Amino acid sequence: MTARARLIAVVATVLAGALGIISSTQTWLTVVLDDGAKHTLPVAGADAIPVLAPLSLAALALGGALSIVGLVLRYVFGALAVAIGASLGVLTAQVAFARPLSSVASTVTQATGLTGEKAVSDLVLQIAPTPWPFVTLLAWIVLVAAGVFTLATARRWRGSGRRYTTDAATRPDAATGAAASRPHDAIDSWDDLSRGDDPTAR
Structure with a gap:
């Protein structure tokens, strides 16, 4: 197990970051407008959570760097993986379960030209999630676990x-x-x- 610890940490971190990047381009929410025709608008992950793509890219880079860094940076990168995973996990859970108006406001404004919380709220009839925020939430759980695993095993890595x-x-x-x-x-x-x-x- 010790000999494979680094490989497990690297692969888990890279996969979580890669899934986050892919997810940022997918539809997370579908907005139904109260405009008579009940038009629907797709909301991508990057629109629901603006920091999704950059933080996912950072997680991907952390995974790659873990394969070559020394002991001290393993601890630093492990802690960063936990922080990124926890932060994105909270934001993703909010979108998946609470579906706040702020997660769709920019998409509605871009499509209709309406601005302001009340105007957008009056226009939005329903916000429905797709499977993507739930799948991505699992990725952040894996990322946090990978960070904790890195912190717990870094000293015993063969390198x-x-x-x-x-x-x-x-x-x-x-x-x-x-x-x-x-x-x-x-x-x-x-x-x-x-x-x-x-x-x-x-």
């Missing part, structure tokens, strides 16, 4: 002891004189790059 592992792996065996070795995987190559070593030069 934290890479230098000592390499030394031990290449030290000649006292009995046989042979050098012990293990496969050099992609994550090890990232560790080499983070220390300024070029693995392709070997």
Whole structure:
């Protein structure tokens, strides 16, 4: 489990951020207007929550960076993942369950030209959610869990002891004189790059 901890944290964080970015372009809410014809307006995730796309992109970047950073930044990025996931989780839950008028106001104003809370409120007959805010809420729960998991396991990630592992792996065996070795995987190559070593030069 320890050897896979970094992979689990990175994949979970990247997937949550990627889903958030995709979700920002999808329809989260459908607004029915009280205009006689009862026209409907689709409200995208990015319109319902303006910070959805940038914070999702930040989560995606955090996931990528987790694969190469050292111990201190693992804790920093883990805490940021928790903060981003919790913040977006609260905002997403509000849209999914409470469906506040503010989440559709900009779309209604753009479509009708009406401004002001009362004018928009008088025009909006119904606000119905699609599955997207609920799916995205699950993504933020995963992101928070990934951040907590990172904080709990960061010290035990294999990369934290890479230098000592390499030394031990290449030290000649006292009995046989042979050098012990293990496969050099992609994550090890990232560790080499983070220390300024070029693995392709070997």
